[in-house]
Amino acid sequence: MKDNGNLFLPPGHSTIAPGTDALFDFIYYTSIVFFAIVVFVIVYSVWRFRPWGFKGYLRLFIIPKDALEIKVTGQRWFWSFDYPDGATSVNDLVVPVGKPVKLLMSSKDVIHSFFVPSFRIKMDVLPNRYTMTWFEATDTGAYDLFCTEYCGAKHSSMIGKVRVVGEREYAQWLESSSKAGEGMPVEDYGAKLYAQKACITCHSVDGKASTGPTFLGLFGEQVKLEGGGTATVDENYLRESILSPQARIALGYQPVMPTFQGVLKDKQIDALIAYIKSLKESGSK
Numbered sequence: 204m205k206d207n208g209n210l211f212l213p214p215g216h217s218t219i220a221p222g223t224d225a226l227f228d229f230i231y232y233t234s235i236v237f238f239a240i241v242v243f244v245i246v247y248s249v250w251r252f253r254p255w256g257f258k259g260y261l262r263l264f265i266i267p268k269d270a271l272e273i274k275v276t277g278q279r280w281f282w283s284f285d286y287p288d289g290a291t292s293v294n295d296l297v298v299p300v301g302k303p304v305k306l307l308m309s310s311k312d313v314i315h316s317f318f319v320p321s322f323r324i325k326m327d328v329l330p331n332r333y334t335m336t337w338f339e340a341t342d343t344g345a346y347d348l349f350c351t352e353y354c355g356a357k358h359s360s361m362i363g364k365v366r367v368v369g370e371r372e373y374a375q376w377l378e379s380s381s382k383a384g385e386g387m388p389v390e391d392y393g394a395k396l397y398a399q400k401a402c403i404t405c406h407s408v409d410g411k412a413s414t415g416p417t418f419l420g421l422f423g424e425q426v427k428l429e430g431g432g433t434a435t436v437d438e439n440y441l442r443e444s445i446l447s448p449q450a451r452i453a454l455g456y457q458p459v460m461p462t463f464q465g466v467l468k469d470k471q472i473d474a475l476i477a478y479i480k481s482l483k484e485s486g487s488k
């Protein structure tokens with residue numbers, strides 16, 4: 204039986220060998236034919252459509268000079284936005300329609316990923332580095348915003364809306380946002396911030412523990428601390444808990460609260476403290 208073997212096998216010396224080699228050769232040469240077709244189509248497409256891909260890339264990465272710049276910060280587990288004239292918002296990005304908007308993004312902790320499906324933009328948000336993207340919304344409305352980094356417990360809860368509004372409405376929003384809290388009882392402003400600034404995702408106000416302790420009846424309590432000892436919850440303890448959450452950890456909880464240093468203004472911290480103070484358990488002191 205004449206069988207000289209091939210690149211992959213030594214010469215065959217059994218009755219089974221020729222059949223196996225024939226099947227092998229068939230699969231091998233068929234693969235080569237399809238490989239060649241696929242590579243040809245790839246190389247041809249790269250060459251033939253190069254103006255498109257390149258232009259698309261430039262459109263994504265060259266940000267118009269007159270773009271409105273908004274700072275985006277990702278942190279566990281929410282987004283915050285800083286607008287040019289001092290206004291801020293959490294999880295809701297407000298932008299004017301028909302105007303290019305540049306997002307200058309960074310993270311306070313781990314990698315996040317900023318994704319607005321309706322605008323077809325997605326960009327990683329990294330610690331210690333700025334990344335950028337931009338868009339110009341064509342229609343007013345509210346569009347979903349996601350974090351698409353799923354290597355961590357709660358990126359999937361970093362959801363919000365991009366609210367695209369008219370030019371005038373945007374100016375009004377900016378003004379009311381930087382004046383927020385004026386002419387409103389301070390506890391009410393605190394209650395608003397509790398929802399707006401994402402405290403609500405980890406702290407209840409009805410006595411139920413969630414990721415963090417409930418705010419109900421918190422003020423004036425003696426809280427047990429991780430590592431022993433207790434602390435009396437007064438204004439300073441509350442302030443410290445908001446600005447340096449890792450300084451003293453409440454017993455039985457994970458140290459997962461993000462710092463709100465730089466996110467909340469003094470006025471806002473005062474309002475949150477006033478709100479927490481107002482949450483007394485009925486019947487208690």
Ligand SMILES: [Cu+2]
Pocket residue numbers: 277314315316350351352357358361
């Ligand atoms: Cu995230």
